[in-house]
Amino acid sequence: MNTGIKIRAEIAGTGMFLPRKVLTNADLEKTLDTSDEWIRTRTGICERRIADEDESSSTLAIQAGKMALESAKILPNELDLIIVCTSTPDILFPATACFVQNGLDAINAAAYDISAVCSGFVFGLSIAEQYIKSGKYRYVLIVGSETNSRIVDWSDRSTCILFGDGAGAIVLKKNEINEPRGLLSTHIHSDGSKSDLIIVPGGIGKKNISHEAIDRKEYFIHMSGNSTFKAAVKRMVEVSKEALDFNELSVEDIGLVIPHQANRRIIDAVTEKLGIPQEKIFINIEKYGNTSSASIPIALHEASQASLIKPGSLILLVVVGAGLTWGAALIRW
Ligand code: UT7
Numbered sequence: 509m510n511t512g513i514k515i516r517a518e519i520a521g522t523g524m525f526l527p528r529k530v531l532t533n534a535d536l537e538k539t540l541d542t543s544d545e546w547i548r549t550r551t552g553i554c555e556r557r558i559a560d561e562d563e564s565s566s567t568l569a570i571q572a573g574k575m576a577l578e579s580a581k582i583l584p585n586e587l588d589l590i591i592v593c594t595s596t597p598d599i600l601f602p603a604t605a606c607f608v609q610n611g612l613d614a615i616n617a618a619a620y621d622i623s624a625v626c627s628g629f630v631f632g633l634s635i636a637e638q639y640i641k642s643g644k645y646r647y648v649l650i651v652g653s654e655t656n657s658r659i660v661d662w663s664d665r666s667t668c669i670l671f672g673d674g675a676g677a678i679v680l681k682k683n684e685i686n687e688p689r690g691l692l693s694t695h696i697h698s699d700g701s702k703s704d705l706i707i708v709p710g711g712i713g714k715k716n717i718s719h720e721a722i723d724r725k726e727y728f729i730h731m732s733g734n735s736t737f738k739a740a741v742k743r744m745v746e747v748s749k750e751a752l753d754f755n756e757l758s759v760e761d762i763g764l765v766i767p768h769q770a771n772r773r774i775i776d777a778v779t780e781k782l783g784i785p786q787e788k789i790f791i792n793i794e795k796y797g798n799t800s801s802a803s804i805p806i807a808l809h810e811a812s813q814a815s816l817i818k819p820g821s822l823i824l825l826v827v828v829g830a831g832l833t834w835g836a837a838l839i840r841w
Contacts, residue, residue: 517640518690519839520582520647520681522809523575525568526674526796527557533669540665547669552772556672556797559655564598568675569653570611572805576649577612580679587617587679588645591636593628593652593801594621595830596659600712608651617649625706626768626829627696628652628801629676633825633837634694636680643682651677652801659708661728670771671729672797676805689820689840695751696835702739706731706830737774743834744768744778744826751824751836759783763821763841766811768828769793769803778826790816800829817841 532555533544547553559568569592577584590612592605605619624631629652636648653675660668683690710726711717721727744767752758759782767775772793779789790811799806804825811817821841828834 513684513686515641515643516683516685516690517637517680518683519678521576521578521580521679522677522805522812523572523579524674524676524806524809525571525575527559527563527568529558529560530555531558536669539662540668542665542669550773551670552791552793553669553797554794557674558657559673563655565594565596565653565655565675566598566604566607566611568655568673569604569608569651569677572653572675572677573608573612573649573651576677576679580681582647582679584612584614585616587614587647587649589636589639589648590614590617590619591632591648591650592619592621593624593632593650594654595623595625595628595800596655597621604653614649624801624829624833625831626770626798626800626803627827627831627833627835628829629804630694630825630827630835630837631696631833633680633691634696634835637691637694640680640682646682648680649677650680650805651675652803652805654800654802656798656800659727659729661725664728666733667729667731670798672799674796674799674802674806676802676807676809678805678808692755692838692840693751694835694837695747695754697743697747697833699832702832704732705736705739705832737771739832740770740774740828741777741781743828743832744774745781747834747836748778748782748824748826751838755838757822757838761822762788762824763818764811764816765789765824765826766804766807767826769796769807770798770828
């Protein structure tokens, strides 16, 4: 007899952590040929957080992870797996996830990093979904954590104004229920032919690290802003439609969109093309800038804390990042 009971992946808890130090547009005006007005109107960003010397992607991730575990009401030793999504790992190896596992005392969890830059969290969610839905794992912690301030060129006004530091986390949990609740589906894509759009070109395995390469600023973010902007809008619209079509849902069914917070104008263009009204879009870019893989889990945590997500409501996560990578997830809360 088919009871309809299926293994589903549900969000059991969320968390976030941000460094205390705030860098405002007015602060940037003092060191760069820029203005608060330009940054606000072109990006929607007013301020961003900057990690202190004793902070790193792992320390931010540990704090966000602790909050997510508390909110999920589970103990660290119940975690089966920790996935840290980061493009600013503490060091080349071991994986930042191993420092997080140790910091959380999650002794039973395997731990590894994934690199999909801003799309990291949705890619990580997609991996965790497979472990849970296959029945292999019960609890997976997914953390997006970044210290972008360490890899931006603070003399490049076209990039440094955009990025900020922070971490967001969720616990994904196995549940056996009959109604279609929790993570409905994830959709991820890559186009390596567009790898030049946003890149930190400095070699590690490709060539030896040299003083010359460091002087040429090869270990900082280089970005073609305009082309990235256009690609971001196109891919985010496309993958949002793909997620809705896959679940036989429509734009009208969406309760809240949590888009990657890269640029307010990208979010506006995407949601306008999809026909989603302003009140259904969560935006916090003004406070944190682009925190890369941390952007969506931070926004998800803030939206749930602000009671903007009601039980049963449909949430669309949508992202684009260097690679080029892009993805979406639909969640029935
Ligand atoms: O997570 C995914 C990663 N990144 C993104 O999604 C970013 C996507 N791109 C963007 O957000 C936008 O392209 C930027 C915000 C980076 C730039 O905005 P834009 O409207 O595309 O500006 P632009 O690059 O076309 O530059 C317009 C002008 C240029 O001056 P000229 O050549 O017209 O004289 C720039 O030099 O604005 C100048 N400019 C600035 N002026 C003041 C660039 N950055 C600044 C700045 N302050 N910070």
